[in-house]
Amino acid sequence: MKLVSWNVNGLRAALGKGFLDYVAAEDPDVICLQETKLQPEQAVFDLPGYHRYFNSADKKGYSGTAILTKTEPLSVTYDFGDDMHRHEGRIITAEYPAFYLVCCYTPNSQDGLKRLPYRMQWEDDLRAYLRELDGKKPVVYCGDLNVAHREIDLKNPKTNRQNPGFSDQEREKMSVLLDAGFVDTFRYLHGDVTDRYSWWSYRFHARDKNVGWRIDYFIVSQRLKDKVKAADIRDNIFGSDHCPVYLELEV
Incomplete structure (x- = not known):
């Protein structure tokens, strides 16, 4: 099963920039999108x-x-938890026979970390939700998670410490x-490889220079890790x- 996750930064804009050509070439079974910036109609x-399946703010x-999927899921749910998490279109959960797929667009902590308290609540509540799902069947959790986990996950860790997406918290x-x-599937397969990023600022020719961050992930339940055949950017x-991230599972 081939899965793709991509923050398209506006699906209508991406459609004018080769989105459908990429999908035709990659031919994934499932496409998870973030920052679609549109209503379903x-x-x-x-x-x-x-x-x-669309979840709009x-x-x-x-x-x-x-979530765009060749196989119709057993069930699809939108958002999770308390009302505070149910207004920004950030979560879709699709249930398949072998696993739950959770497509996520994690809230940004914003300049000055002004939204960090909410982000911390989100992380705790979402982790509880993922563990609840994991108690029923394995989970594939993907999306723009808005964090570079380790120093090797961004080009300039020292100057970015405590900036949004690279705070200690x-x-x-x-x-x-x-x-x-x-399990972070990319690190599971590729170890401590460096200079592999999934997001680059539009400023200062960052992408040309590969001054980026790895903030888009496929994360799976531990018991699925032996089913991971490929994980790439x-x-x-x-x-x-952002660019797409890719996962191939033997399920």
């Missing part, structure tokens, strides 16, 4: 063979997630999640400030 494009043109929450029985694909 605005998703006008031809993609035969895929069932479509209350605020138009903001956030949003989607956010990194620790990722460690706690992995310690709770989950499609950093040759353009169309967004």
Whole structure:
């Protein structure tokens, strides 16, 4: 099973930048999208063979997630937990026979870490949700998780420490999640490889210079790790400030 996750930074914009060409070439079984920035009725494009599920934010043109899947899931749910987590279109959970798939667009802590307290609550509540799912069947958790976990996950760790996405607090929450029985598939297969990133600022020619961050992930339950056949970053694909990340599972 081939899965792709991509923060498209506006699906309508990505459609004009080769999105459908990439999907045709990659031919994934499942596509998870983040930052779709649209309402479902605005998703006008031809993609035969895929069932479509959209979760849009209350605020138009903001956030949003989607799952496009060749196999119809057993069930699909939107958002999770308390009401505070149910207005920004950040989570879709699709249940398949062998696992739960959770597509996530994690809240950014914002300049000055002004949204860090909410981010910390989100991390704790989402980890509890993932563990609850994991108690029923294995989990595949993917998306723009808005954190570079280790210093090798961004080009300039020293100058970015305590910036949004590389605060000690956010990194620790990722460690706690992995310690709770989950595996970062890219690191599992590729070890301490460096200079592999999934997001680059639009400023200062960052992508040309490969001054990036690895903040997009496929994370799986420990008992799925032996089913991971490939995990990669499609950093040759353009169309967004993020690139797609890829997972192949033998399920």
